[in-house]
Amino acid sequence: MSDNPLEAAAAELTAEVGDRAAGWDVEGRLPEDLLRALGARGLLCAEVPAGYGGLGASSLHSGWFTAHAGALCSSLRSVMTSQGMAAWTIQRFGDRAQRAAYLGRxxxxxxxxxxxxxxxxxxxxxxxxxxxxxxxxxxxxxxxKVWITAAAYADLIVVVGELDGLGTAVVVPSDAEGVTIERVPHPSGCRAAGHSTVRLHDVRLPRSAVLGGGGVDLSMLVTTALAYGRISVAWGCVGILRAC
Structure with a gap:
């Protein structure tokens, strides 16, 4: 793909994954240092604008890179989808201060x-x-919450719930008091993607953790966030087909 700003990163990712994906799948865990290195380069959510520290990639180029990751390792692609969904939700529903704080992280x-x-x-x-x-x-x-992709690795969890009768998304630090994360044992696919059950018991957070202050129609909130995820998964499946 000509003029693709992610082509060099794709070649680097191929070298970084190498032949290790099968071993990660058996072990049920991705190398966290690799995930954090990719995140620090903006590659796990490539569409985040440059003003927030991202790469500002187009949807097409980001999708192409997601397909490339899917061809190498579906668990890695799953974590990429999760990170992208979180960033997308924050971009769409967070206020300016929240976008700067969370997208920067x-x-x-x-x-x-x-x-x-x-x-x-x-x-x-x-x-x-x-x-x-x-x-x-x-x-x-x-x-x-159940079957939460990448929760086993996450520093932040964007939790969808109800506030005053309306939908809301709140950004919960995974180490906050009252948060328990339990890995799903032996999932049948994407076994290194960190699928987990997340339990939240009286988790107290500042009101600033609620994206945009809350008060969003739940169906719009869910549809907006899931739209990114479904497209990302589809790109990942394209990668799997190419690798077969």
Whole structure:
């Protein structure tokens, strides 16, 4: 692809992955130093604008790079999809200060996950039961999320829940008090992608952790965030087909 700013990075990624993907799959873990190095180069969420420390890649070039990663290692591509979804959600719903703070972290080596699915809310995300309750200058988050890609590696988890009867996304540090992350044992595919159950028990955060202050229609919030993820997964599948 001519004039593609990610071609050199793709060649470097090929060399970095080499023949190690099968071993990562058996072990069920990606090298965290590799993930953080890719993140620090902006490659896990390549569409983040340069003003926030990203590469400012087009959707086409980012998709091409995602397909390349998918051809090398589906677990790595899954983490890339997760990071991209988190960045996309922050870009679309965060205010200026939140975009500067969080996107800067995601292009500097921090890793992120997005938590939608729950035990009773898989494809029907209108049934989300996670609550984000205002308490003075803070919010308190309670809920359980399942099959959360990359949560085992994440520094930040964008949690979708309900605040005052409307949808909201809140950025939760994975080491916050009340957060428990438990890896899914022996998943049948993408075994190194860090799929985990995330439990949130009275997790207290500053109100500034709520993207845009909350109050978003849940269906719009979910559709906007998932749109990026579905396109990214499709690009990854293109890569798998090319590698077959």
């Amino acid at each position: 995601l292009t500097s080596g921090d890793l992120a996950a997005v938590a939608f699915s729950e035990p009773a809310a898989g494809s029907d995300l209108s049934s989300v039961a996670t609550t984000v309750r205002a308490d003075g200058d803070d919010v308190v988050v309670n809920g359980e």
